[in-house]
Amino acid sequence: MTECIGYLGPAGTYTEQAALLYAPEATLKPYPTINAVGAAVANSELDAGVVPIENSLEGSVTFTLDLLISQSGLSIRNEVVIPIDHYLVAPRGVEADVVRVIYSHPQALAQCRGYLELRFPQAQNEASLSTVAAVADMQASVVPAAAICPQRATEIYDVQVLDRGIQDSPVNQTRFAVLARADHAPTGHDRTSICFSFTVDRPGSLYHCIGEFSERNINLVKIESRPTKQALGRYIFLIDCIGHRAEPDVAAALEGLRQRVDMFKILGSYPLWEPADG
Ligand SMILES: O=C(O)C(=O)Cc1ccccc1
Numbered sequence: 011m012t013e014c015i016g017y018l019g020p021a022g023t024y025t026e027q028a029a030l031l032y033a034p035e036a037t038l039k040p041y042p043t044i045n046a047v048g049a050a051v052a053n054s055e056l057d058a059g060v061v062p063i064e065n066s067l068e069g070s071v072t073f074t075l076d077l078l079i080s081q082s083g084l085s086i087r088n089e090v091v092i093p094i095d096h097y098l099v100a101p102r103g104v105e106a107d108v109v110r111v112i113y114s115h116p117q118a119l120a121q122c123r124g125y126l127e128l129r130f131p132q133a134q135n136e137a138s139l140s141t142v143a144a145v146a147d148m149q150a151s152v153v154p155a156a157a158i159c160p161q162r163a164t165e166i167y168d169v170q171v172l173d174r175g176i177q178d179s180p181v182n183q184t185r186f187a188v189l190a191r192a193d194h195a196p197t198g199h200d201r202t203s204i205c206f207s208f209t210v211d212r213p214g215s216l217y218h219c220i221g222e223f224s225e226r227n228i229n230l231v232k233i234e235s236r237p238t239k240q241a242l243g244r245y246i247f248l249i250d251c252i253g254h255r256a257e258p259d260v261a262a263a264l265e266g267l268r269q270r271v272d273m274f275k276i277l278g279s280y281p282l283w284e285p286a287d288g
Pocket residue numbers: 018022023024025026062094115117118139140141142160184
């Protein structure tokens with residue numbers, strides 16, 4: 011049966027591109043927010059959902075991290091990485107020198123921060139739910155507006171392209187997570203994502219947790235923290251390591267860590283993304 015896969019829409023977003031690359035045969039369904047995609051996966055309305063998780067210029071997409079931390083019944087089943095090339099568009103007849111508002115997804119605005127400060131110092135930046143929602147917001151604007159969007163959106167909407175490649179670095183890649191109710195079976199080239207927190211703050215707590223991996227020669231590829239949202243200065247740590255949770259060394263490290271912490275959650279083991287050109 012064809013899989014039904016949700017994504018942060020509407021049609022034309024970078025997330026849709028990632029979903030198409032991941033599952034060209036699937037039925038794709040757009041959702042307005044990352045949380046809506048997560049909820050639809052968790053309640054079985056969807057087989058899977060694609061959401062952005064990390065960008066090479068801007069770092070983590072915190073909405074997605076917070077969703078993974080808080081929503082039960084949700085795992086990462088795969089990852090997809092695509093290059094991001096931003097276009098600046100305006101309604102036909104609106105030239106760059108009259109633009110007063112620029113709409114986009116907060117990640118896209120952040121990835122073009124330097125360009126916007128240099129070229130549009132007077133324009134106000136406005137957050138939209140996605141880069142394609144930004145084009146609709148721009149068209150509804152009563153003041154002259156522009157939007158930062160993917161090339162695909164310039165084909166879907168009747169807009170004029172003011173500029174392209176406007177991100178602050180030519181190397182701009184986003185990693186997307188494919189969310190499902192279960193993670194992936196081992197492939198031999200996997201990554202595992204976990205999160206955990208401590209109730210009591212003691213010297214060396216985090217050091218000993220990380221030691222569980224280094225003792226077993228397991229490579230950590232990401233570590234960061236999010237606020238618990240319960241008290242200032244209290245954090246949930248997120249770690250990615252190489253290997254699958256079913257591999258004996260990884261399983262032992264995870265068990266060792268679990269015994270050292272108060273909250274522990276495996277967000278998923280899934281195959282490492284392999285670029286098409288190897
Ligand atoms: O808004 C989009 O098109 C998205 O898919 C989110 C996003 C925004 C900016 C870079 C990568 C993904």
